[in-house]
Amino acid sequence: MNTKLGCLSVIGGLLLSGCVGAQQAQMYSMKDASTATLVVDNPGASAGSVSGKLASGASCHGSFSTLDPSNAKKLASPEMMFTENASASVAVLSCDSGTVLRCTLARRTGESFSYGECRDQGGTEYSMVF
Amino acid sequence: MFESLSRCFALLTLSVLSFGCASAREGYLYDSKAPRKGSIVFQDARAASGNLVAELADGERCTGKFNTIPDDVEMDDETRRVAREDSQVGMALLQCGTQHVVRCGFQRDHGGAGYGHCSDTAGRHFDLYF
Numbered sequence: 001m002n003t004k005l006g007c008l009s010v011i012g013g014l015l016l017s018g019c020v021g022a023q024q025a026q027m028y029s030m031k032d033a034s035t036a037t038l039v040v041d042n043p044g045a046s047a048g049s050v051s052g053k054l055a056s057g058a059s060c061h062g063s064f065s066t067l068d069p070s071n072a073k074k075l076a077s078p079e080m081m082f083t084e085n086a087s088a089s090v091a092v093l094s095c096d097s098g099t100v101l102r103c104t105l106a107r108r109t110g111e112s113f114s115y116g117e118c119r120d121q122g123g124t125e126y127s128m129v130f
Numbered sequence: 131m132f133e134s135l136s137r138c139f140a141l142l143t144l145s146v147l148s149f150g151c152a153s154a155r156e157g158y159l160y161d162s163k164a165p166r167k168g169s170i171v172f173q174d175a176r177a178a179s180g181n182l183v184a185e186l187a188d189g190e191r192c193t194g195k196f197n198t199i200p201d202d203v204e205m206d207d208e209t210r211r212v213a214r215e216d217s218q219v220g221m222a223l224l225q226c227g228t229q230h231v232v233r234c235g236f237q238r239d240h241g242g243a244g245y246g247h248c249s250d251t252a253g254r255h256f257d258l259y260f
Binding site: 086 | 222231251
């Protein structure tokens with residue numbers, strides 16, 4: 001019984017610490033500083049699903065995949081930096097409200113995400129540091 | 131008994147040494163349109179990610195975090211994995227007032243020194259040196 005509880009505690013701790021499972025970041029609108037969330041379901045994978053919630057409460061769902069850093073650079077703002085020795089991803093999310101978010105994300109190869117930014121169809125940018 | 135004490139002492143020494151390695155690094159945020167500057171502190175300048183505190187030139191205080199990816203690296207010939215990150219690029223996000231966020235893209239060397247460029251929700255721009 002005690003062993004089972006111990007194992008559950010360890011697994012719970014790992015999940016809470018972000019070592020296993022989804023990775024979440026708070027996104028800040030660079031227009032009005034409102035906050036939204038982005039959740040990557042399997043951040044160590046080369047592709048997968050993402051979800052989010054805008055400040056308005058609208059839910060967003062989409063997917064991400066890996067691309068060449070030089071191509072990711074063309075899609076991002078100058079403050080969003082990519083290198084050839086790290087991994088770049090692009091994500092697209094569509095939200096209940098009709099908003100579509102196009103995101104670029106950077107991470108160490110094979111690891112979880114470090115930072116990223118999204119842009120909606122109105123041109124508003126959202127930045128995040130994981 | 132003696133063995134337990136020795137182990138405890140070794141752990142304590144290691145903790146103190148680790149704590150000592152977490153060195154803060156101070157830098158400056160130069161307003162790009164006025165001759166004034168604010169300050170910024172990377173609380174653990176050598177870590178791949180961490181926390182930040184800043185005070186803008188107008189006295190506004192901000193807190194935030196940064197994360198990085200490798201730029202120039204040295205590869206291990208046998209494992210073909212990254213053995214050392216000689217330089218990194220990264221993003222820092224600072225939350226200041228309720229509707230004020232500062233975003234910085236930066237690059238730095240392995241010692242933690244670097245520079246970057248920032249913009250905020252008010253449309254201002256800053257040069258970052260640390």
